[in-house]
Amino acid sequence: MIAENDKEHIWDEHDSFRDHLSTVTEDGKRKWIYPTKPKGKWFRSRSMVAIFFYALFFTLPFIYVNGRPLFLFNFLEGKFILFGFAFWPQDFFIFGLIMMAGILFIALFTNAFGRLFCGWVCPQTIFMEMLFRRVDYLVLGDAQKQRLLGKSAWNSEKIRKYTLRYGIYFILSFIIANTFLSYFIGVKELGKIVGEPVGMHIGGFSAIVIFTAVFFSVYAFLREQVCTNICPYGRLQGVLLDKNSVIVAYDYKRGEPRAKYKKGDYAGLGDCIDCNQCVNVCPTGIDIRNGTQLECVNCTACIDACNFIMEKTGRPKGLIRFDSENNIADGIPFRFTAKLKGYSAVLLVLLVAIVALLLTRKNVDGTLMRTSGMLYQERGTDSISNLYNIKLTNKTMHNFLLDLKPSNFKGRLELVGQSEIRMLPEEQVSATFFVIMPKNEIHERKQKIKVDIFNKNERMNTMSSTFLGPVSRTDDE
Ligand code: SF4
Numbered sequence: 001m002i003a004e005n006d007k008e009h010i011w012d013e014h015d016s017f018r019d020h021l022s023t024v025t026e027d028g029k030r031k032w033i034y035p036t037k038p039k040g041k042w043f044r045s046r047s048m049v050a051i052f053f054y055a056l057f058f059t060l061p062f063i064y065v066n067g068r069p070l071f072l073f074n075f076l077e078g079k080f081i082l083f084g085f086a087f088w089p090q091d092f093f094i095f096g097l098i099m100m101a102g103i104l105f106i107a108l109f110t111n112a113f114g115r116l117f118c119g120w121v122c123p124q125t126i127f128m129e130m131l132f133r134r135v136d137y138l139v140l141g142d143a144q145k146q147r148l149l150g151k152s153a154w155n156s157e158k159i160r161k162y163t164l165r166y167g168i169y170f171i172l173s174f175i176i177a178n179t180f181l182s183y184f185i186g187v188k189e190l191g192k193i194v195g196e197p198v199g200m201h202i203g204g205f206s207a208i209v210i211f212t213a214v215f216f217s218v219y220a221f222l223r224e225q226v227c228t229n230i231c232p233y234g235r236l237q238g239v240l241l242d243k244n245s246v247i248v249a250y251d252y253k254r255g256e257p258r259a260k261y262k263k264g265d266y267a268g269l270g271d272c273i274d275c276n277q278c279v280n281v282c283p284t285g286i287d288i289r290n291g292t293q294l295e296c297v298n299c300t301a302c303i304d305a306c307n308f309i310m311e312k313t314g315r316p317k318g319l320i321r322f323d324s325e326n327n328i329a330d331g332i333p334f335r336f337t338a339k340l341k342g343y344s345a346v347l348l349v350l351l352v353a354i355v356a357l358l359l360t361r362k363n364v365d366g367t368l369m370r371t372s373g374m375l376y377q378e379r380g381t382d383s384i385s386n387l388y389n390i391k392l393t394n395k396t397m398h399n400f401l402l403d404l405k406p407s408n409f410k411g412r413l414e415l416v417g418q419s420e421i422r423m424l425p426e427e428q429v430s431a432t433f434f435v436i437m438p439k440n441e442i443h444e445r446k447q448k449i450k451v452d453i454f455n456k457n458e459r460m461n462t463m464s465s466t467f468l469g470p471v472s473r474t475d476d477e
């Protein structure tokens with residue numbers, strides 16, 4: 001039997017983890033992590049999620065809806081497409097709301113389920129752990145062999161294996177870089193960069209080279225450092241998590257005091273046999289038994305490893321599991337807290353606003369302004385005209401032949417230098433026109449007017465401006 005104060009002493013000994021980083025040696029050098037290949041129920045599920053992710057990532061740029069890519073983030077031209085909806089500079093407030101909703105959703109999700117996103121959906125982890133790490137196992141061997149090879153002097157075997165490993169890394173990085181770039185410029189443009197002489201696409205070619213170099217560096221050298229030290233989302237865990245959050249957690253009540261496995265009676269000892277398997281599989285090199293740590297990406301590799309040990313030693317599974325600190329410490333199950341309710345309510349409001357804005361969005365949008373620095377012009381004896389500039393954006397993939405008509409006034413519109421406004425798909429056009437109004441229709445010196453924009457019989461938009469004129473004599477009298 002172990003006395004209660006001895007239990008506390010054993011627990012305190014493990015607190016030294018706070019004094020150092022898991023990936024830095026005592027003398028301040030990088031400590032390379034060679035995690036054991038995970039296996040188990042959670043790893044199989046994660047592999048399925050990864051395959052689904054790869055299928056999406058590599059095929060989405062090729063999916064076009066009504067002539068448009070499903071997703072496009074063209075920062076250079078200020079054009080963004082989400083789920084086939086194009087967002088132009090006029091729509092940036094909708095785009096901004098979508099971004100806000102995304103951030104809020106992540107905060108809500110993190111508060112409820114911790115860093116689950118990192119281990120299961122984040123492209124960094126999915127590529128690192130489920131693709132590049134597999135290359136390591138394939139080319140270099142298991143964790144032990146990788147460690148030995150890493151420490152050994154350069155010899156023909158090491159050169160051969162590392163060359164092969166980094167060669168595959170480079171090819172994968174090149175493929176990922178091309179796909180990644182296609183989300184910004186579209187596959188058609190990417191096809192031109194790849195298929196035409198380099199000289200015609202210096203910018204695009206440079207982007208491919210830079211992206212390939214960045215991905216190669218991230219997966220070959222930075223690796224887990226991206227999750228543990230660079231990613232700002234990881235740094236936010238401290239404020240987003242609370243004791244109600246369900247995360248990958250070690251049941252210290254059940255596991256402590258840990259002791260090496262011995263067959264037979266282990267009365268007074270915890271279920272943890274201190275085999276270190278949960279640490280060996282951890283891709284960020286931490287010991288989950290030390291409690292919640294920012295470095296944990298909730299990849300569940302330690303759950304699989306520990307469940308395997310529990311099964312082998314005839315103890316119940318779930319010593320490491322998805323659970324909350326509240327439940328482990330005091331048996332309080334997960335609750336939909338006021339914080340979660342607050343996040344959900346705001347998220348709901350944002351989603352309703354986004355849907356409403358998307359549904360009422362105009363296919364032809366733009367700005368209408370009276371030409372600056374000009375007053376009104378006399379037109380014959382009975383009319384006054386004002387000059388206007390209109391800038392229009394066709395947000396659709398259709399051709400339009402637009403007609404401008406008075407909406408809330410009697411008068412006529414006269415285009416300058418053109419007889420019609422033709423718009424090609426996703427085109428932006430400008431036009432100049434006169435509004436000509438009979439004097440007896442002018443009631444104020446500065447009158448609000450509205451102009452309807454028609455395509456055939458369909459009203460596409462109505463725009464407002466002001467009309468300057470002398471006050472009508474009839475109204476003056
Ligand atoms: S502690 Fe467990 S869940 Fe967290 S990163 Fe390490 S192996 Fe993954």
Ligand code: SF4
Pocket residue numbers: 250255271272273274275276277278279289305306307309319320
């Ligand atoms: S794998 Fe389980 S039993 Fe082994 S050290 Fe980790 S928590 Fe303890």
